[in-house]
Amino acid sequence: MLPDLTELAMESLTPMQALGIPVALIGAVFLAVGAQLQHRGVGKVEAQIAPPVRTAGLSLRQMAALVARPSWLIGTLMLGLAVVFQLTSLALAPLTVVQPLGAVALVITAVLNARVSNVRLDAASIRAVAFCVGGVALFVTIASFTTTSRRVSDAQVFVILAILAVVLVALAALFLAYRHRFKAIMYIVGAGVVYGFVATLAKVVIDRVKTGDFEWLTLTCVVALLVATVLGGYFVQNAYSSGPPDLVIAGLTVIDPIVAVLIGILVLREADGAHWTIMFAFLVAGAMAVYGVFQLAKYHPQTRH
Structure with a gap:
């Protein structure tokens, strides 16, 4: 049944909508190459500026030095x-x-x-890569036939911002308390x-701007989006310093869309009325994808000690 539905959905695309597919694939290529170059830049900075005592996470001096690395700058441009x-x-x-096409970046990066x-x-x-790609593709494909996009109310925006605030505070506290124990998978x-919330807030901002609803609440979303982007970017750079780029891309292309879809289901009520078997399918597909990330962290040749 699912392949038939997918074929039907693809056939219903207009020529302009179909153009979004190759555009997304080009973006996946830039994401893969950019991640590889940023990883190289972080590695060179760590080799040049090694702290006297090994600490978890990049130092401020190392973060500042990244701006002078051509490979990191080119990688950042490609990610942009x-x-x-x-x-x-x-x-x-x-x-x-x-959205599922982003998983192509994982294969290219690997x-x-x-x-x-x-x-x-x-x-x-x-x-592990197959579990990541298959799980996220199944997860988002199910979502495409069981969720409905709805107008985001002010109350729902407040809930998203409140949850994000709790998440940011929790992550910051965990990092400050346990940064010496942080490994690539934690970053x-x-x-x-964090990037799952960034994607959701970006969609909220775009929709509100389209409807001429740019006021203090929308501005708050923009500020929260920027703060989350900075923290997420710092975590990504630290992940590069402690793990291979394909593991980093695996986490982002799996966890990011799953979090975004979960926000849509739990907060925005985009799956209201869905049968319990659909929710079970969500759980299985998400578990497959996350399992793949942790297996890649465990068995990747460059993460073994």
């Missing part, structure tokens, strides 16, 4: 282009059509990193959760 292409694809086509670092992915790592989970 990836965001532009992603937003363009979302403007052209429905979210549920183009292959690219294996070539650059001369590290061959083993069967366990390849299986990746944190960044993925």
Whole structure:
């Protein structure tokens, strides 16, 4: 039944909406290459500026030095282009059509990193990548046929901002208290959760601007979006310093969309009326994808000690 529904959904796209698919794929390529270059820049900075005592997380001096690394700057530019292409694809086509295509970046990054670092992915790592891509694709595909986009009320915006505030405070507290124990997977989970809220807030802001609803609440969303983006970006750079780029991309392309869809289901009530079997399918698909991320963190050749 699901393949037939997918085929029907694709056939219902207008030519302009269909254009969003190649645009999203181009964005995925920029995301993969940009992640690889940023990872290289972080590695070079760590080699140049090694603190006397090894601490978890990049120091302020190391973060400042990244701006002088050509590879990191080019990678940042490519990630910026990836965001532009992603937003363009979302403007052209429905979210549920183009969102799964972001998982293509994981496959590209895994292959690219294996070539650059001369590290061959083993069967366990390849299986983990398959779980990531398959799980998130299934999760978002189910969402495309069971969720309905609704107008976001002021009360719902307040709830999203309140949850984000709690998440940001919790992540900041955990980082300050346990930063010496933080590993790549912890940074990746944190960044993925934060970026899930960033994607949701970006959609809220765009929709409110389209309807001429730009007031203090919308401005608050913009400020919260910027704060979350900065914290998520810091977590990503630290993830690069403690793990391979394909693991970072795995976390972002899996956790980010799952969090965004969960906000849509639980806060925005976009799946009201869905049968309990649909909710169970969500749980299974999400569990598959998250399992893949943790397996990649465990078995990736560059994360073993």
